[in-house]
Structures are given as C-alpha cells and as structure tokens.
Amino acid sequence: MILQNFVVFEGGDGSGTSTQIELLRRRFDSCRDRALPALFTTCEPTGGPIGAMIRRFLRGDLPLRPETAARLFAADRNEHLYGSGAVADRCGRGELAVSDRYVPSSLVYQGLDCGEELPALLNRDFPLPQLLLFFDLDPETALDRLEGRPYRDLYERLDFQVRVRERYRALLPAYASPGTRLEYLDASRPAEAVAEDVWRLLQELPIFGSRNT
Ligand code: TYD
Numbered sequence: 001m002i003l004q005n006f007v008v009f010e011g012g013d014g015s016g017t018s019t020q021i022e023l024l025r026r027r028f029d030s031c032r033d034r035a036l037p038a039l040f041t042t043c044e045p046t047g048g049p050i051g052a053m054i055r056r057f058l059r060g061d062l063p064l065r066p067e068t069a070a071r072l073f074a075a076d077r078n079e080h081l082y083g084s085g086a087v088a089d090r091c092g093r094g095e096l097a098v099s100d101r102y103v104p105s106s107l108v109y110q111g112l113d114c115g116e117e118l119p120a121l122l123n124r125d126f127p128l129p130q131l132l133l134f135f136d137l138d139p140e141t142a143l144d145r146l147e148g149r150p151y152r153d154l155y156e157r158l159d160f161q162v163r164v165r166e167r168y169r170a171l172l173p174a175y176a177s178p179g180t181r182l183e184y185l186d187a188s189r190p191a192e193a194v195a196e197d198v199w200r201l202l203q204e205l206p207i208f209g210s211r212n213t
Contacts, residue, residue: 002179003127005037005091005207008102010172011135012164013156014142015187016194017100018043020135023195024098024202037207040090042080043100050076058153066114073106074122081126088127096207102129104175108167109155128180130205133198134172135187139165142187 009017021041028039045051045058054072056062064072080099081087087097103123110119139161146156155164176182181204185197202208 001127002130003088003091004130005094005096005205006087006127006129007096007098007131007133007202007205008104008129009098009100009133009135010102010104010168011187012137012139012142012161012168013153014146015135015137016145016191017135019191020195020198021098021100023191024198027195027199038095040087040095040097042087042097044077044080044102044105045073046076046080048076048079050079058155059151060154066110067118070106070110070114070119070122073110077103077123077126094207096205104132104168104171107171108164112160112163112167128175130180131201132172132175132180132182133201134168134182134184135194136184137187
C-alpha cells in the first residue's frame with residue numbers, strides 16, 4: 001500500500017538527511033506567498049517514549065538484544081505513523097509529510113544486526129512512501145562530517161557504515177514501483193546543491209500538481 005503525500009529520506013549516518021529536512025523546512029517557510037501544501041517534517045526514531053528508549057540504546061546507555069531493538073524501532077514507527085496527529089493523519093488531510101528515516105532503515109540496520117527475517121516481518125505491513133530519496137555518500141566522508149559531535153552512536157563506525165551502504169544499494173531497488181518513486185542523490189555535493197534536487201523532485205509529486213504551483 002502507498003501512503004499518498006508521504007516522502008522518506010534515507011541514507012547512512014552523516015549523509016545529511018537531517019540537514020536536508022531543515023533546508024526544506026526553511027524553503028517552505030520562505031515561500032509563504034505561494035500556495036504550497038502544509039509541510040510536516042518528522043523523523044525516526046521519534047521524540048516519543050519509545051523513541052527515547054531507542055536513543056538510550058543508540059548511545060550505549062541501554063543494552064538490548066538486537067531483536068528487542070528491532071521490535072522497538074517497529075513499535076516506534078507504528079506510533080509515528082498511526083498515533084493521533086501523526087504521519088497518516090497528516091497525509092490524509094492533504095499535508096506533505098517528510099520523514100528522516102523509515103522502514104528501509106530497519107531493514108538495513110537491524111537486518112545487519114539480527115538477520116533479515118525479523119525486521120522484514122515486523123515491517124511488512126507499513127505503507128510505502130510516494131517518494132523515497134536515498135542520500136548516497138561514501139562512509140568515510142560521512143563519518144568525517146559527524147566528527148564535531150560530542151558522542152558517537154552505536155552504528156557510527158566505519159566498518160558498519162560500509163555494510164550499511166551496501167545493504168541500502170541491494171535493498172532499495174525493490175521499493176521502486178509505479179506508486180513509489182525511488183531516487184538516488186549524490187550527497188557529496190554542497191548541501192544547497194542537494195537541496196535543489198530535493199526541491200525539484202518534490203515539485204513533481206501530485207500534491208504540487210493539484211495546486212498548480
Ligand atoms: P539518525 O537519523 O542518524 O539520528 P541523529 O541524526 O539524531 O543521530 O538516526 C539514528 C540512528 O538510528 C541511525 O544510526 C540509524 C538508526 N536506525 C535504525 O537502526 N533503525 C531504524 O529503523 C531507524 C529509524 C534508525
């Protein structure tokens with residue numbers, strides 16, 4: 001099933017998905033005069049209680065079995081999607097929802113951690129986005145970009161990120177369908193250049209066409 005008006009950004013750690021969401025938000029805010037749809041930007045793990053538990057796991061403060069983590073990510077996603085005022089509600093109301101990470105993150109990261117079967121099962125019934133953007137960046141450059149941060153998350157290691165990129169490349173093509181557009185962006189370019197591509201691709205979504213902007 002495809003969720004209309006739903007867009008997902010994916011990529012390895014440090015590939016710039018959060019920066020791009022922020023640039024998109026600013027661009028929307030600066031275009032108030034145009035008849036743009038309302039923009040809902042969001043992320044996984046969420047800021048909710050399950051997301052908070054996941055963050056503790058990612059920081060190394062909460063030891064969990066990989067299977068437990070896979071279940072938490074899926075539970076967090078269920079709230080993110082179906083909780084009141086969450087993604088499905090917003091999309092249904094004609095807002096454009098853009099999420100920093102979604103199902104592919106679980107298939108890639110938890111797939112590497114606990115095998116493919118469980119994440120595939122846990123995430124089988126979630127709807128697919130209309131547009132899936134993959135921010136492709138070599139893991140060394142990506143991790144260099146995270147250098148200034150005060151902490152390193154569990155998955156922010158070069159050996160793991162090399163495998164993450166490989167898994168994304170292997171898994172993503174299966175998402176392309178008549179209902180889901182899959183695009184790869186070269187995330188090694190300056191953020192503004194990448195943001196131009198994001199903007200152009202978003203404009204091609206039906207939600208923009210129906211507004212004649
Ligand atoms: P990230 O977007 O990097 O957050 P931040 O910019 O705040 O560090 O996401 C946090 C980590 O969570 C990242 O390493 C990927 C991981 N993750 C999973 O392993 N599975 C998932 O299902 C999701 C959504 C994220």
